[in-house]
Amino acid sequence: MAQEGTGGLDTLEHMPRAHGVPTAFTSPPSFTSRPDLQGTFGMSATTHWIATATAQSVLERGGNAFDAAAAAGFVLHVVEPHLNGPGGDMTAVLATAERPGEPTVLMGQGPAPAGATREHYLAEGLELVPGSGGLAAAVPGAVGAWFILLRDHGTWELADVLAPAIGYARDGHPVLARVCSTIEQVRDLFTEHWHSSAELWMPGGRVPEAGELVRNEAYARTLDRLVAAGHAPGVADDRVARIEAARATWREGFVAEEASAFLAAPHRHSDGADHAGVITAEDFAAFGAGYEPAVTADFRGHTVAKTGAWGQGPALLQVLGILDGFDDAELDPSTAVGAHTILEAEKLALADRDAYYGDADTPLDVLLSPEYAAERRALISDTASAELRPGILPGHTVFVPPLRETYTPPSGRAGAGQAGAGVGEPTVSPTGQTRGDTCHIDIVDRWGNIISATPSGGWLQSSPAIPELGFCLGTRLQMTWLEEGSAAMLSPGRRPRTTLTPTLVLRDGRPVTAVGSPGGDQQDQWQLLYLLRTIVGGYTPQQAIDAPALHTTSMAGSFWPRTWTPGGAVVEDRLGEEVITELERRGHRVTRAGDWALGRLSAVTVDPVTGLLGAAANPRGVQGYAAGR
Numbered sequence: 001m002a003q004e005g006t007g008g009l010d011t012l013e014h015m016p017r018a019h020g021v022p023t024a025f026t027s028p029p030s031f032t033s034r035p036d037l038q039g040t041f042g043m044s045a046t047t048h049w050i051a052t053a054t055a056q057s058v059l060e061r062g063g064n065a066f067d068a069a070a071a072a073g074f075v076l077h078v079v080e081p082h083l084n085g086p087g088g089d090m091t092a093v094l095a096t097a098e099r100p101g102e103p104t105v106l107m108g109q110g111p112a113p114a115g116a117t118r119e120h121y122l123a124e125g126l127e128l129v130p131g132s133g134g135l136a137a138a139v140p141g142a143v144g145a146w147f148i149l150l151r152d153h154g155t156w157e158l159a160d161v162l163a164p165a166i167g168y169a170r171d172g173h174p175v176l177a178r179v180c181s182t183i184e185q186v187r188d189l190f191t192e193h194w195h196s197s198a199e200l201w202m203p204g205g206r207v208p209e210a211g212e213l214v215r216n217e218a219y220a221r222t223l224d225r226l227v228a229a230g231h232a233p234g235v236a237d238d239r240v241a242r243i244e245a246a247r248a249t250w251r252e253g254f255v256a257e258e259a260s261a262f263l264a265a266p267h268r269h270s271d272g273a274d275h276a277g278v279i280t281a282e283d284f285a286a287f288g289a290g291y292e293p294a295v296t297a298d299f300r301g302h303t304v305a306k307t308g309a310w311g312q313g314p315a316l317l318q319v320l321g322i323l324d325g326f327d328d329a330e331l332d333p334s335t336a337v338g339a340h341t342i343l344e345a346e347k348l349a350l351a352d353r354d355a356y357y358g359d360a361d362t363p364l365d366v367l368l369s370p371e372y373a374a375e376r377r378a379l380i381s382d383t384a385s386a387e388l389r390p391g392i393l394p395g396h397t398v399f400v401p402p403l404r405e406t407y408t409p410p411s412g413r414a415g416a417g418q419a420g421a422g423v424g425e426p427t428v429s430p431t432g433q434t435r436g437d438t439c440h441i442d443i444v445d446r447w448g449n450i451i452s453a454t455p456s457g458g459w460l461q462s463s464p465a466i467p468e469l470g471f472c473l474g475t476r477l478q479m480t481w482l483e484e485g486s487a488a489m490l491s492p493g494r495r496p497r498t499t500l501t502p503t504l505v506l507r508d509g510r511p512v513t514a515v516g517s518p519g520g521d522q523q524d525q526w527q528l529l530y531l532l533r534t535i536v537g538g539y540t541p542q543q544a545i546d547a548p549a550l551h552t553t554s555m556a557g558s559f560w561p562r563t564w565t566p567g568g569a570v571v572e573d574r575l576g577e578e579v580i581t582e583l584e585r586r587g588h589r590v591t592r593a594g595d596w597a598l599g600r601l602s603a604v605t606v607d608p609v610t611g612l613l614g615a616a617a618n619p620r621g622v623q624g625y626a627a628g629r
Contacts (some may be wrong), residue, residue, distance in 0.1 A: 024329035025537035042445045043615035044604035051075045052625040054164045061324035061390035065449035066153040070146045073455050074165035076439045079173050081460045082182040084439045087473035088457025090142035093305050095447035103294040103305035103508040108145025110138045110287050114492045118482045129478045130527040131560025134277025134463050135271030136475035142455050145289035147247040158243050159227045170220035172213035183207045186461045193268035195462040218470030245257050256284030262466045275435035297368050300535050303506040306435040309362035313501040316524040321373035322464030325407030328399035331536050333529045336582035344380040349554035355390035355398050358487030384587035399486040401556040404563045438518035442604040452502035471602045478560045487597040499558050507608050515603035520560050525551040526599040541603045541616035548574040549598035572598050596620045
């Protein structure tokens with residue numbers, strides 16, 4: 001269960017910063033890639049312009065932020081299939097207009113199936129849960145989470161919310177270049193092993209071209225059948241009853257039956273061998289998405305709300321606690337001292353993540369305490385650490401994950417040398433090469449409802465497509481360990497420790513920012529830069545999103561094959577030669593990723609004084625977009 005964080009960081013007596021730019025911070029750029037949007041009606045920001053337009057169209061027609069977010073979420077299944085899908089996961093942090101001071105987590109992270117025991121995986125000859133294939137599938141949680149959000153906080157009928165996604169799936173949408181390149185990368189896997197995926201994503205035996213209209217009739221039929229379930233005989237003439245009927249059909253009907261039966265046949269996995277999935281229809285029926293209280297901590301007059309330790313969200317709170325003891329001048333990501341301090345604080349928090357986080361009794365009261373933050377802060381020196389340094393907590397055993405600098409596939413496995421195709425989260429590699437992301441949605445409406453949501457998993461390259469459904473299941477179980485002693489050990493019925501980590505920021509008890517990013521292990525690291533630049537540095541949201549980004553790779557990666565780079569730091573070249581050289585002098589193993597390569601942030605904001613709404617979105621990849629008025 002998620003716990004309330006102590007959030008006692010205000011003992012350091014930091015006051016909220018005034019508007020403007022503190023002299024300790026690098027001045028924000030006078031020119032941004034796009035404007036900071038402002039208005040009073042409603043704001044939408046997502047990782048794809050079609051999803052943003054869909055969300056804004058819902059607001060324009062009287063829907064609220066939760067109707068809009070759900071409509072955008074289902075559209076993202078269609079237009080960003082390489083980044084998320086209905087067979088994946090979704091977590092969100094939201095606040096309603098009626099209870100603005102009570103941030104709530106929408107939990108759409110499904111658990112491991114009943115048959116997903118470590119003994120079974122070890123008997124299959126595995127050292128890690130594979131990064132692709134049915135053995136890596138947790139119970140899908142995204143669709144159920146969207147349904148209960150609509151049920152409890154939405155106003156629209158399910159048919160109206162799903163109509164845009166059905167239309168784009170059936171009538172076609174212009175396919176992204178990155179979708180095409182993803183399909184190209186896994187072409188051999190599809191044609192040689194995952195024939196159903198080839199039939200869905202390579203019509204006519206070829207990879208589609210960027211801008212070509214592509215369709216997914218099977219997914220359109222799946223959504224039609226869910227809508228129809230709400231109008232079946234015996235279902236009450238009531239919006240909530242119709243949504244509940246669709247949710248029950250997803251969990252207990254044709255979706256669960258088709259998915260479990262299809263993946264029961266052995267198929268190729270990322271280790272280069274064929275395995276049968278273990279997920280069953282009973283696993284679908286046993287799981288239901290739900291709500292949990294957010295874990296919170298205070299930083300510079302703001303309250304930051306995250307998921308519990310079954311996600312990596314509290315690691316961001318730990319970093320903020322460590323950094324809160326430094327002067328402003330030491331927190332500027334655009335300077336060598338600031339970048340170094342940030343990277344070192346992130347290493348410490350992520351080491352604790354890997355040692356203690358999971359769907360278990362994680363001692364967040366200790367990990368988020370000012371006393372513990374001070375202990376961790378004292379470990380930061382002028383030189384880069386290349387060690388994994390989790391803290392020692394009385395009464396708790398430290399789990400040290402296996403640390404692999406490179407991955408060598410098991411010998412004697414056919415195809416093992418090509419096993420990397422299509423595995424892991426499609427995000428920034430340890431070398432800095434961009435392969436894609438997850439998705440993200442931020443919405444705020446004129447009534448004060450606000451949500452930050454991160455859908456992910458179920459990528460088209462996750463596992464073989466289920467022909468009757470038009471999608472595949474996800475691979476979230478790759479975030480579990482097969483070693484005993486970990487809070488994130490593979491265990492039936494327990495959630496894998498997800499990297500999905502949306503953020504809600506409050507000031508004086510009211511939401512002021514919903515922000516998030518795709519990017520796996522980098523999600524909280526990139527969000528940290530945004531928070532520091534806006535809260536401490538006085539940057540506008542768009543200035544903060546545009547500013548040069550960086551992150552550490554000096555931790556155990558969450559995605560197969562789970563490698564790390566001791567002392568590794570990945571930076572955008574725009575950080576500047578002087579700063580990068582100084583980081584190298586301090587001992588960081590720096591990888592230059594390019595000028596505009598890192599960070600996939602979007603955000604919506606509310607001015608607590610004027611009530612003015614705002615939005616900003618990521619220019620990198622020429623895909624994300626914000627809209628509003």
